[in-house]
Amino acid sequence: MASSFPNLGRAPSLPSRIVTVDLAETHIGQPETGAKVDFTLPQDIHVRADGVIVQAGTVTLELDANGRGEIRLPCYSSASKPEDWVILVKKHWAPYPYPIRVPAGNTKISLASLEPPVEVSDAMAKFVPTDAVVRSIKEGSQWAASAEVDGGIINLDFTVPPGGTAWPRGGLNTSADLDGLFGQASAGIYRIQTQQIASALGLPSPAPGVLTVQWTRSVSGDDSMHIWEPATGGRFTRRYTGTWSTWVNDSWIKGAITSGDDLDAYSTFAAQGVYRVGTAAEAAAIAHIPTNAPGTLTVTWSGADRAYHEYSCLHGIFIRQLNAGAGWSDWTRLATLADIPDSPTASGPDAGLANSLLQEDFSRRMGGRILTGGKGAVAFRFDHGLAAFQTKVLPLLQARGIVGSQAINSRNWDYPENEGVTPEIVNVWVRDGLVEIWNHSATHTNPTSLAELEREIITGLAELRTQLPDAQIDGWAVPGVNATDPYMGFGTGTSVQDFYQTDAGRMILTHHAVATGHIPGTHRRVLDGRIRQGQHQYTIDSRSITEIKTEIDQAITEKTGLQIMLHPSQLDLEGKLTTPELEEMLDYAVVKQTNGELVILSPYQLMIASSS
Template sequence: MALTPKWGIYSDDPGQLALGNTQDTRQAQSIENALDKAVIEASYVKNRRLDDSYTADDALSGSFSATNATNAEGAGLPDNYPGALKSAPVATGAEVQTYESLKGTTFSRRQIGGEWSDWVQEGAGVARRELLQQQLLARKGRVIGTSGRGAIALRFDDYPVDFREKVLPLLEERGLPFTRVTTSDSIHDEAIDGAEFPLMQDYCLRAGGEVWNHGRTHDNATTMGDVFRELITPLDDLRQRMPRIPIDCFAPPGGAVQYAGYMPSNSISNYAETFAGQQVVENHALVSGYFQDAYWWQLDGQIKDGLNHYSMDTYTFERAKERIDQARDSAVGMVFMWHSKPFDEEGKMSLADFEQVLDYLVEQRAHEALEVLTVSGLAVADARSDARSDALVAHASIGPFSESVDFARYRAGLLGSTRVLTAFVEGEPGAVVTSQIGDSTKTHTIPEWGYLRIFHPRTIPLDNLALTVSIDTPATDVHFYAV
């Protein structure tokens, strides 16, 4: 008598042969193969319990469940909450899993080339983005009216040490707000010293800067898991390293970085139809891009994704001045982007030309011909409006100006916002005027004609309860505007 090992199917059984049943080994093997196939096909509906000894990574095909929170956590399931897992194999090393938690949330992930992506909560992205945009709009007062003026935003990507040492002092001296776009780990193979992030937070708070997510390493990523870790994980990392400032906008790396065909983001389908595009949109209030026909903002107060920037690294002052004049004369918004490292290199803008660009912007702003905003501020600017969020109530003083702003009770929308203190002062030429916003202090020298327009940018910390805005001389037309 022979017994096949799996299903107890006998062949050459004398008892069966005596009854006239002539099943042989070949017939038995055929039945066994058919049963094997049936079991495989039925395995998808077979339910098996998950726990720390049989995890979601082990669940290769079928339906599974975690019956309590401990088992769910041990199995590596999202939510750490009991629920049901469905796992569908696609090919060797390729699989799709969906987990429905008893909380009512559904997550999915995919395995490609034997590597799992992160769990992604389905349906959360739309709500998350809506709330992030509400927060951004609260910081801006919903709209930044430019009263018919155009606007320029100054953006600086990567290279934190070069920015801090070469560019930041020039911006602070002139009272110009700015946008820092930074990776969380490295710029290709050049690692960012962890000490740079608290410094970045401090100078953004002091000098009126905002920070945008630029990914983890500025390098490419191909699998879904790598795409998620390159684009979304750094958002959490940056927020942990700089918890006092809001970080909710994204600027994609350019060049040859594709992220499974997504980057550079030069068409709507890049955002709507790819895993990478959907992730960045669902996790950020505003996403810039490389739309080739969108180098300037129509200043209508409507947030727009995918807008491009002018790469200024190779510009001369004369060429940059042409752009500034176009923004001014057409009342549109433009983003100027520099990398802080290559100044004065062959074929790159000189630092002297860069200073001329900044001085020309200061001149145009002083003449009230142009606004200088952050990139997120540019996104809500409206040339048709003069409405603008102002944290101050008193706008003039007889003696030194001073006003306390209570954010926690009265100004909830201002926490985390980037603002600029503007005021008009008169005095003896050469006299020094000091303005102060909380712990941010700036000195100004009255020019030879005897009057001065103050511009003092400052970003309000997320943990601030109150601060005092002061100017140590009589002042008029005092405002603390969102930028």
């Protein structure tokens, strides 16, 4: 017989319904005898039609040996008082209660199908926009506008000055005073019809094009911007705040680097973009270039006094970083065409080509770059330890709407640290969008032959995909192994060369779109939407909560992407991070996200995140 609240049977005007509970639907593991769920009415329900009060209180439902139970609950009705009442559900194995409302009906309904209600009070409803209308337009001496929300309708009132000039302003000639085009009276779009006119006016990249003059009211009343878009391509801007600034190239393709320039100066927001160096002679005339060879320089800006340079040429790929207070790092050479063997022995004919195709497919399925809106980002990775992950970590992630990743070994399901968690359980987590899965090798041991490499990297991936059919497994999470020559020269992937010059690296690239590694200085990542293999993580097993918060704050300041990693099996051991500290860390990140300072992503999303 189903449990019930006291007095519920004496209130026929308040409909009720049997709610079923099935432990298997909660995704916490195999059914256990004695599992309990509390259903709480936080306040009395006054059923006016029957003159009955259903008392506030808690009814505890104990599930049977099959993990199932039933309870009769009142159906939500606004005819009872108070009108906004809910029932709180607290599963004894979960950290937090949540509210539900039971819809009216004659059949049984599953607890798992009841979503928490979204409450909008009458006071709030006045400010929830449902439509917008222009209520009035009147003439006045200055432009003005106001808005009022009433019953969900945004009422707009405008004041406009008499007369006015159309936004298209016609063409400019060689005698036009470009510096005099500022303020409200000059706002509009102007045509530049010939290269000669553009040259006479001193416009950058002289060519026919369009000049837009924008005006914004400020304390001075004269803040303006020129936007010059030549027909040959590009976009240039300058600002007027009493005097005109110099022109800034706002387009991503910047053109040639000027002979005699110092690359150390290419470190600002305005300097972002791709530059070309056409000849060896041009390269020799540029200060702080890594090699005297023609190539392309990509400049990425990531905050005050922070930037990233990548120079690509026939001599290789070179990178360096500018860190606040530390200056530019030395150039690091990553790879050249000569570094990639013609016939890789273990990974197929062209690991680079295979990986580029996998990256394209990965990016397509992810919907392209993940934009952070100019903010830093953080992602959370967890390596195996599935028992502790299920009981200690996953409930915390679920309660905060965070999707983390699990790095899993396909042949270690029977290890003590994974006790009680089966592939079927993890597959349900995946199906419900709670976790991502990364390949972490088959056995987490050190391979010493090509056959063992293939077992760990390729066979392990195939086995995981069979065990977890709902998982899209795109990533390799490098395992740490205790050996003098880990992974036959690959180690843990501490350089880009490790991925191209070793059999293990080429196998990883051939079969995975993205891969982690231990390249120094990469646990806080440049957010420009480009996939970079071998980036490190920030492991927090033995870190203090203060250290972790400092790293999160640094990612916010730098607008970089922080990859945090934890072994759940280490939680609460002596000298290790505790579960309350993990909860404090997650809450800290959520508060930063709520305040608009940070974005929380999944590890796969972090691989293609962009702050610009």
